[in-house]
Amino acid sequence: MGLTGAEISEAVRDAGWRYVLAGLSTAVSVPSARDAGVVAQRVLSVADEVAVDIRPGRVRLALAPVTAREIDLARRISELVRDLGYEPSPADAQVLEIAIDTLDAARIVPFWRAVMDYVDGPRPPEVVDPRGQGPSIWFQQMDTPRPQRNRMHIDVSVPHDEAPRRIEAALAAGGVLRSDEAAPAFWVLADAEGNEACVTTWQGRD
Structure with a gap:
């Protein structure tokens, strides 16, 4: 039996991700395209299956479908992002x-x-x-x-x-x-x- 929406949502809430449309999403605000590239490269070094969308000033990250493994990856990615001095922004997870x-x-x-x-x-x-x-x-x-x-x-x-x-x-x-x-x-x-x-x-x- 798979995880419920409530279980998934609670599991990633403090990590700065949100459960949206059957997947996990977050975004990271950065000051430049160069910084966006650094964030994307570091994220992909630990999770090459994450979808990365780089836009001016922002890196959007998504994981799907959602299992316990994706939840663990989301938490690890958030730790990495915070180590780089940024904060995941769930309000941008549209x-x-x-x-x-x-x-x-x-x-x-x-x-x-x-x-x-x-x-x-x-x-x-x-x-x-x-x-x-x-x-x-x-x-x-x-x-x-x-x-x-x-x-x-x-x-x-x-x-x-x-x-x-x-x-x-x-x-x-x-x-x-x-x-x-x-x-x-x-x-x-x-x-x-x-x-x-x-x-x-x-x-x-x-």
């Missing part, structure tokens, strides 16, 4: 995916796989960028058409303790809360024109 509502996923998945040059992902129906650059796309089964609602919305998976701040900021920026019935798994928000986005966490899914 993972973006695109969700498309559909009546027949099998009918439209091939189009999205082709037009995006994506491949099938580990959580079907889902397609992912084999280059690791773009967000994954997953397909939400609908029972009836929703002609008066956009058939696309954005899912933003965030650390569970980042969700309240993110929702508050969205509402302050003119957004509206469409539904919190499934919270804390997800909250449905919309902009002033009705375009929807869901803020999601691991909680409420076990």
